[in-house]
Amino acid sequence: MSAEPITPALLRSWPLPDRRGSKDDRGGVLVVGGSLTTPGAAMLAGEAALRVGAGRLTLAVASSAAAGVATAVPEAGVVGLPESRSGSVTGASGPRLAEEVERADVVVIGPGLDHPDGSRAVIEDICSMLPADTPVLLDAFALGVLPDVPAAQRVLAGRVVLTPNAAEAARLLDGPERAAPAAAAAVAVRYGAVVVLSGHVAAPDGRAWASGSGHSGLGTSGSGDVLAGAVAGIVASGTDLPRAACWGLALHSGAGDRLAASVGPVGFLARELVSTLPSVLLEYQVA
Numbered sequence: 001m002s003a004e005p006i007t008p009a010l011l012r013s014w015p016l017p018d019r020r021g022s023k024d025d026r027g028g029v030l031v032v033g034g035s036l037t038t039p040g041a042a043m044l045a046g047e048a049a050l051r052v053g054a055g056r057l058t059l060a061v062a063s064s065a066a067a068g069v070a071t072a073v074p075e076a077g078v079v080g081l082p083e084s085r086s087g088s089v090t091g092a093s094g095p096r097l098a099e100e101v102e103r104a105d106v107v108v109i110g111p112g113l114d115h116p117d118g119s120r121a122v123i124e125d126i127c128s129m130l131p132a133d134t135p136v137l138l139d140a141f142a143l144g145v146l147p148d149v150p151a152a153q154r155v156l157a158g159r160v161v162l163t164p165n166a167a168e169a170a171r172l173l174d175g176p177e178r179a180a181p182a183a184a185a186a187v188a189v190r191y192g193a194v195v196v197l198s199g200h201v202a203a204p205d206g207r208a209w210a211s212g213s214g215h216s217g218l219g220t221s222g223s224g225d226v227l228a229g230a231v232a233g234i235v236a237s238g239t240d241l242p243r244a245a246c247w248g249l250a251l252h253s254g255a256g257d258r259l260a261a262s263v264g265p266v267g268f269l270a271r272e273l274v275s276t277l278p279s280v281l282l283e284y285q286v287a
C-alpha cells in the first residue's frame with residue numbers, strides 16, 4: 001500500500017477534538033523518564049505535549065532530579081522515581097505514581113532514560129499498573145529494550161505508538177537498517193503499533209502516511225523528545241493513534257520548517273521547536 005501524503009488539507013479533514021474546558025477535559029499526559037543527567041528530555045516531551053493542547057502534565061523523573069524539574073517546569077506535577085547511585089532510573093513504583101498512571105490519558109515512557117535494566121523495569125512496572133484502555137508512547141531507551149520484554153509487548157499491542165530512529169528500528173526488528181517506509185511498516189506489524197520513523201507513519205493494518213515537510217535541522221539533540229511529546233499531546237485529546245501520529249509528525253516537521261526559515265537551516269534548538277508548535281497547530285487547523 002502506498003503512503004498517503006500528510007498535507008494541511010488531510011489534517012483539516014481530521015479535526016481535533018474541542019479542547020475547551022478544564023485541564024482534565026483537555027487531556028492528561030504522564031512522561032516517565034529523566035535520569036539525573038538527562039532530565040531535559042522528559043521536560044521537552046512534556047512541554048511539547050502542553051504546547052499542542054494537553055491540559056495537564058506530570059513528569060516522573062529520577063528522585064535526585066525532581067526538585068530541579070519542578071522548578072524548571074512549574075506547569076507540571078513531578079514524581080520522583082527510584083534511582084541508582086549514579087542517578088539512573090531503576091524502576092517506576094509507588095502509590096503516587098500509580099495514581100498518576102490511573103489518571104493519565106496517555107503515558108510516555110523513555111525520554112531521558114539511560115540504562116537498559118532500569119528501562120526494562122520501568123516498562124514492566126508501568127504495564128503492571130496500566131488501565132486496560134490507556135494508550136502508551138515509547139521513545140528513546142524504552143525502544144531499545146522493548147524486544148526484551150515480551151509480556152509488555154502483549155500488554156501494549158494495539159494501543160502503543162513507537163517513535164524510533166533508524167538504528168532503534170533495526171534493533172526492534174533484530175536486523176540491519178532498512179529504508180524508513182519498509183522499516184516502519186515491519187515494526188508496526190511486529191509490535192501491533194503505530195510507528196513514526198523519519199517522516200513516515202505506519203499502522204499495523206497496513207495504512208501508511210508520509211510527511212512532505214521537515215528539515216535536516218531537525219536532526220538535533222532533543223528533537224525526538226519534542227516529536228514524542230507532540231504526538232502524545234494529540235493522543236491525550238482522544239484522537240486515535242494513527243491520526244495523532246500524523247498530526248504530531250506534521251506539527252514537528254512544520255515547526256522545523258519555520259525555524260529553518262527564520263533562524264537558519266541548522267542551529268535552531270529543540271526548545272525552539274516547542275515554542276513554535278502552537279502557531280503551526282493554529283495554521284493547520286484554520287482552513
